[in-house]
Amino acid sequence: MAKVVVSFDHVSKLYKLFRNDKLRLMSVFSKKVNYIEKWAANDVNFTIEQGDSVAIFGSNGAGKSTVLKMVTGVTFPTKGNVVVDGRVSALLELTAGFDPELSGRENLFLKCQLMGMRDKEIVAVEQIIIDFAEIGDYIDQPTRTYSSGMLARLGFAISVNTDPEIFIVDEALSVGDARFQEKCLHKVQEIIARNHVTLLFVTHAIDTAAKFCSRGIVMKNGQVVFDGHIDDAVRLYQSGDY
Numbered sequence: 071m072a073k074v075v076v077s078f079d080h081v082s083k084l085y086k087l088f089r090n091d092k093l094r095l096m097s098v099f100s101k102k103v104n105y106i107e108k109w110a111a112n113d114v115n116f117t118i119e120q121g122d123s124v125a126i127f128g129s130n131g132a133g134k135s136t137v138l139k140m141v142t143g144v145t146f147p148t149k150g151n152v153v154v155d156g157r158v159s160a161l162l163e164l165t166a167g168f169d170p171e172l173s174g175r176e177n178l179f180l181k182c183q184l185m186g187m188r189d190k191e192i193v194a195v196e197q198i199i200i201d202f203a204e205i206g207d208y209i210d211q212p213t214r215t216y217s218s219g220m221l222a223r224l225g226f227a228i229s230v231n232t233d234p235e236i237f238i239v240d241e242a243l244s245v246g247d248a249r250f251q252e253k254c255l256h257k258v259q260e261i262i263a264r265n266h267v268t269l270l271f272v273t274h275a276i277d278t279a280a281k282f283c284s285r286g287i288v289m290k291n292g293q294v295v296f297d298g299h300i301d302d303a304v305r306l307y308q309s310g311d312y
């Protein structure tokens with residue numbers, strides 16, 4: 071039996087929506103501040119095995135990115151349990167964990183260390199990442215001096231050049247100019263084609279999902295309404311009848 075690499079066990083995520091930041095701050099000190107509850111994920115259950123390729127469909131606000139962020143550890147469940155076993159690399163929140171005062175090179179090391187890589191492994195891909203990112207001599211400048219495009223390119227370059235075990239792609243994301251995007255797409259396709267890679271893919275491009283994924287999850291209002299064969303998921307999602 072294949073190894074389970076991601077499991078969601080009764081996972082829910084609550085966001086508290088305050089009318090403004092002042093009220094949000096006051097809520098830290100007082101229980102009396104009013105807010106609206108938004109369950110971005112609501113009792114989500116699934117397991118993903120090594121090598122699975124899973125597309126997540128759903129309209130805007132369905133909870134897709136929230137689920138992905140809980141896999142990457144960018145955000146945590148309010149209730150339930152998320153277990154992830156394997157090195158996660160995500161094309162989402164590309165620059166999460168960057169320290170603006172550190173140089174690009176230092177952030178590269180930091181991020182790779184956070185992903186669980188050993189120094190020797192990092193040194194082996196360091197130059198490959200820097201070349202991919204196309205930021206030249208800026209690599210030794212503090213990242214606060216980078217444009218948002220440079221930051222995103224560095225984040226992307228790290229994510230795709232660190233031999234991911236669990237690869238997460240949130241398609242809403244596009245980095246750089248048309249030429250750089252083309253280069254990214256090629257790289258993503260090359261990673262997805264690797265046998266051992268587990269893929270979690272959020273996209274509105276249904277053809278691409280059907281090409282790369284064998285399983286589809288459909289979400290609505292924070293809940294999983296379908297989980298099964300990609301063809302059935304696509305049919306349901308396209309019908310809009312869920």
Ligand SMILES: Nc1ncnc2c1ncn2[C@@H]1O[C@H](COP(=O)(O)OP(=O)(O)O)[C@@H](O)[C@H]1O
Binds near residue numbers: 085086128129137
């Ligand atoms: N940081 C946040 N603070 C408050 N609400 C959020 C936050 N992130 C997401 N939400 C809300 O949670 C719901 C699900 O969002 P999201 O997971 O981004 O959906 P999707 O990726 O499917 O479009 C939406 O209603 C969204 O507005």
Ligand SMILES: [Mg+2]
Binds near residue numbers: 135
């Ligand atoms: Mg999203």
